Amino acid sequence: MEQTLITGSLLHDLLRCDHRVALDLHSESWGIGKAELNDHPLWTGPLHVHEHIIQGLIAENPGSVDLRPVEAGSRQARTLLAMDARAPVIVGGEIAADDLLGQPILLLQEDDGYVPGEVSRNGTVAVEPGPFEGVTLALHCDILERNDLLAWPGGYVVGEQTIRRVDLHSTIAGDGTTLLDGYEDALENVRDIIDDVVVTRSAQAPECWMCHWRGLCGPDVERRDDLTQLETVDRATRDSLVGTFPTVASLAAAEIEGFVRGTATDFLGISAERLREVHGLAVRFVESNPRIVGGRDALQRMPQGP
Incomplete structure (x- = not known):
């Protein structure tokens, strides 16, 4: 059986709905079959990467590399080559370790390693990163660390006029919970779902109308x-x-x-x-x-x- 790799997209789906992840992974083995409807574009994106922001970073940092045009099967190897060459900014790279797969929008060279960067979805940078940005940065830091390539535990969120440094150990709740804690909880949850050892439940939520499982979950919510x-x-x-x-x-x-x-x-x-x-x-x-x-x-x- 092919291994299910944990990606930023999978973690994003988990934050929206754990039942969505379970159905995507196990619906056929559960005898449900595949979803008949496609996602609404608002569920999957599109991510507004603000190309001019990325091009500005490349222009300001000579020797930067844009790997987005590279064939997918070669992108990991090309990312490692760019790191070996100490490229100051790597756009559209791919990194992996164990069961984790990352496709960071940005990799930024600092000290003896790299940190990930996210481009703000709306061009503005909040005081604290949102949950989706938080788990994505943490995932990419985790992969870099497992490859002994992480400069420090965090990264950056880049906006129109601002670049904000994000420390994964900074607290995001009154109980002392950190961004790293949130990522580790999400990682544990998604591995339990992949292994099919946890029960998830359908729900009624504002984003459900965008999901390709809405035809199944709606009646189930009423039935239960x-x-x-x-x-x-x-x-x-x-x-x-x-x-x-x-x-x-x-x-x-x-x-x-x-x-x-x-x-x-x-x-x-x-x-x-x-x-x-x-x-x-x-x-x-x-x-x-x-x-x-x-x-x-x-x-x-x-x-x-x-």
Whole structure:
């Protein structure tokens, strides 16, 4: 069986929807078959690389190399040759290590090695990189490090007027989570999905209309009475609650105060205020939805907490 390589695109899909990744990899072995619909262009891109930014970097750094016209099968070897020649900027290279494959937009030479660079999608550079830029930079740093070619753990995001240095060890959350932590979590998750040892679930989310699996997932969400049917309930909220409340009906029927601990709850990342809000959404959904026979009054009550 051919090895599934972990790419930036695969990690981007994971951040959008882990179930999408699982279906892409295993639908045929699960007896589902291939998706019949193509992605909407907004899912896959296109990535606006702002060619004038790239050409400006090449012009400012004599000896730079643009490998985008090179045949795909030769690109890894040509990238290594460009590194050996100490090219200051490598555009459109390809690097690999173990089960990782990277196609960095930019590789920038510093000290005795290289760091990756991303071109901002909208031409502006935020104070902190977005999740997609973060995992991409981290993936390319990981590959460079495994090849003993990494100058330092980070890279750059390049915009119209700004180049921002990104340190993978910088914190992105109040709990001390770093960009590197986010990448390592994503890497672990995607390897579990590749190995088919983890359960993923369909969801109802704004981006689903762009996905080629929408014809399968939409009916599945309704059949399972998934919590993401509720407005403002995303996958993270659903995943925190689903072990106790697998359906909207079960949440609507619950006496949720038994799960409240002051301003917190028994559910990771969900405050008491947020739990009450989601419970109210579930109650209104059940009472107004004819699909759920009998409405809330006919539902069996859930326990009042552990």
